[in-house]
Amino acid sequence: MTTADETNGRRHGRRFNPDRDVAVWNGKYLPYDLVKEFLIALVVVTLLVVLLAVVFSSPDDHPVTVRSWSTAQPVDFAQTAITELDGSSAVANYGPPYNATNPGATQSIGPFSPERWFGVHHPIDTANDYVIAPLQTLPDRAALDASINAYTSASSSQQANWTTAYEKAVANATFAQGGLKVPSGAYGPVAPMISALTSMARSGALDGALLSSRQFYGTDYTKPLLFIADGTYLANLGQAQHLQGSQWGMMNETGNYPGQAWLWLYTLWYQVAPMKTSSNADLQVWAIMMLLTLILALVPFIPGLRSIPRWSRIYRLIWRQHYRDIS
Amino acid sequence: MQTLTAVMGHMVGGLINLTGPGHYIHWGFIQISAANLVVIGLMVVVFAAAILIPFRRPGGRD
Amino acid sequence: MTTNTETPTDTATALPEDADQLSAKLRRAAVAALPPERLMPDRQPAxxxxxxxxxxxxxxxxxxxxxxxxxxxxxxxxxxxxxxxxxxxxxxxxxxxxxxxxxxxxxxxxxxxxxAAWRGRRRATWITGVVSFVVSVGAAFTGYLSQQNFDSQWISTQAKDGINSTGAGAIFNVTNFGQMLMWHIVLLPLVVVLLVGVHVLLVRLRGVVPPFAPTDHTAKETGADQASPQKITVKGVPS
The missing domain is CATH 1.10.287 (Helix Hairpins)
Structure with a gap:
């Protein structure tokens, strides 16, 4: 047999390094049917997968819609909507790739800030995209148009007075008889706008109006997803299912299903200082993971690391028949 | 036929229902779902078994 | 074992004037690197x-x-x-x-x-394996995003922060279902299959890594100069 070329890794004149080079194999070759092995593996895996699928099925929790959110928790919806209008929501202050309203929002490690370098690619103007533009799609809205015009033509300090007052009051709002009941105050046109938006959301019309693509077909759910994620309703659902980042949620799945267990290391870094509290945690964790991935790929080149297998002597167990043969 | 459909329906719905509140283990700052712990534990067990269980090679001892 | 430098027999069937063809050269190189008995061997080292x-x-x-x-x-x-x-x-x-x-x-x-399966010019095999693992994680991740259920919503709105922080969010928008579905069912499977293919070919090209020599564990990584790599000889049939 001269098939496998058990090449000695040594370059000419280089000293033999047991963690890099191998001796030439001059021993026996025994029959080994690779194709048969693959076919048996295929049968075994198929049976195992069928068994697991029959026994455990797979999870499919219903998605949250703007309609289901605003129906379940209209006050949370209204609270979120007002922060989108006055620009205090998480998305409004996110930074790239959605907007550049808050220059301090960009994550960085020293001068390294790729988020800023790439810039805004999926622009979201929360006041217009989440509140004003959707309201303008409603039919028969003479009174509503007057409110929208009053709001858009007011000075920014006037707008801020209205929205700040409303934001405080809506925390104590209730929902009854098909409408938001907000304690009375000086909200100007903001109250009718948010009321109308809440009704629109509960009708389901807002889901369609938020789709980024204004054509018939669309597949981009960036705008509605980010709007929903700004509310506490989705966050509470995730929290209840142990899916929050602070709960090692990245590797978890709804219910009792195993999740992406292979993300254990990625989610681990979010649980430890300084990433646990850092506003640059995402970039820091990604930097760590990229570095670790590079190290894993380059283990064969890294002195010390590449010696661990030899030092651990686990190979003595794996190849114990071989060592018995040559002893 | 109806029975078959019922059986099929039950089968695809899962004989053991894993939906519902998840079971989680808290250990210091570590939180892990019982399901993930089982998967990771099994990996270690299977790895150890793969190394320790004798493999009969053709014409070989062991 | 010697490097296979003999002219593969199949070129004997080609006309001499065709020997300069790129197709003929490519075939000769491929057959020389991976002759059929190495591509699909029926024996493995003991x-x-x-x-x-x-x-x-x-x-x-x-x-x-x-x-x-x-x-x-x-x-x-x-x-x-x-x-x-x-x-x-x-x-x-x-x-x-x-x-x-x-x-x-x-x-x-x-x-x-x-x-230590990277030994003996098998480093590329190790690296393609690691890269296959990483790309598979990405393929699974986009699968979770393509489910169109609560999971997809949750995972996309959480994962966007990590991806965005790297700048990749400008191109790779995890909240765009259509884009994620395409990555999941076209691009990433293609890359995984290609990488795994290369990985398997490399395994066949270099063979299965031989054991450490019995004395290797006492060696220091750079200092232990075993003047020549020992030949592992086993009583019985030579290869």
């Missing part, structure tokens, strides 16, 4: 005798099941499995084959690490 060796092939078999079940899901379209009991069952097969795939791949990785 040291290939452990259950740990089956996890590579188990990973390949699970990948085959992942792809097959994914193809069925693709035939009927992305919303099928939400409305059909058969669809749900195929989705379950797809999910569990992915869990088995990662399971087998991780055990395979551990095994190859403790065998």
């Amino acid at each position: 040291y290939v005798a452990s259950w740990i060796y089956v996890f590579g092939v188990l990973t390949l078999a699970s990948l085959a099941v992942v792809i097959l079940t994914g193809v069925v899901l693709a035939i009927f379209g992305p919303s099928w499995w939400h409305v059909s009991t058969v669809g749900l069952f195929v989705n379950s097969l797809h999910l569990w084959s992915v869990e088995v795939f990662f399971f087998a791949m991780v055990v395979h990785l551990w095994g190859k690490f403790f065998m």
Whole structure:
């Protein structure tokens, strides 16, 4: 047999390094049917997968819609909507790739800030995209148009007075008889706008109006997803299912299903200082993971690391028949 | 036929229902779902078994 | 063993004037690197005798099941499995084959690490394996994003922060379902299959890594100068 070329890794004149080079194999070759092995593996895996699928099925929790959110928790919806209008929501202050309203929002490690370098690619103007533009799609809205015009033509300090007052009051709002009941105050046109938006959301019309693509077909759910994620309703659902980042949620799945267990290391870094509290945690964790991935790929080149297998002597167990043969 | 459909329906719905509140283990700052712990534990067990269980090679001892 | 430098026999059938063809050259190079008996050998070195060796092939078999079940899901379209009991069952097969795939791949990785399987010009095999693992994580991730359920919503709105922080969010928008579905069913499977293909060919090209010499564990990595690499000789039939 001269098939496998058990090449000695040594370059000419280089000293033999047991963690890099191998001796030439001059021993026996025994029959080994690779194709048969693959076919048996295929049968075994198929049976195992069928068994697991029959026994455990797979999870499919219903998605949250703007309609289901605003129906379940209209006050949370209204609270979120007002922060989108006055620009205090998480998305409004996110930074790239959605907007550049808050220059301090960009994550960085020293001068390294790729988020800023790439810039805004999926622009979201929360006041217009989440509140004003959707309201303008409603039919028969003479009174509503007057409110929208009053709001858009007011000075920014006037707008801020209205929205700040409303934001405080809506925390104590209730929902009854098909409408938001907000304690009375000086909200100007903001109250009718948010009321109308809440009704629109509960009708389901807002889901369609938020789709980024204004054509018939669309597949981009960036705008509605980010709007929903700004509310506490989705966050509470995730929290209840142990899916929050602070709960090692990245590797978890709804219910009792195993999740992406292979993300254990990625989610681990979010649980430890300084990433646990850092506003640059995402970039820091990604930097760590990229570095670790590079190290894993380059283990064969890294002195010390590449010696661990030899030092651990686990190979003595794996190849114990071989060592018995040559002893 | 109806029975078959019922059986099929039950089968695809899962004989053991894993939906519902998840079971989680808290250990210091570590939180892990019982399901993930089982998967990771099994990996270690299977790895150890793969190394320790004798493999009969053709014409070989062991 | 010597490097195979003999002219492959099949060129004998080619006319001499065709020998300069790129096709002929490519064929000669391919056959020289991987002659059929090396591409699909019927024997393995005697040291290939452990259950740990089956996890590579188990990973390949699970990948085959992942792809097959994914193809069925693709035939009927992305919303099928939400409305059909058969669809749900195929989705379950797809999910569990992915869990088995990662399971087998991780055990395979551990095994190859403790065998230091990069030795003897096998570093590219190790690297393509690691890269396959990383790309598979991405492929699974986009699968979770393509489910169109609560999971997808949650994972996309959480994961966007990590991806965006790297700047990749400008191009790779995890909240764009259509884009994620394309990555999941076209781009990433293509890359995984290509990488795994190269990985397997490299395994065949270099063969299965031989054991450490019995004295290797006492050696210091750079200092231990074994004047010449020992020939491992085994009583009995020579290779």
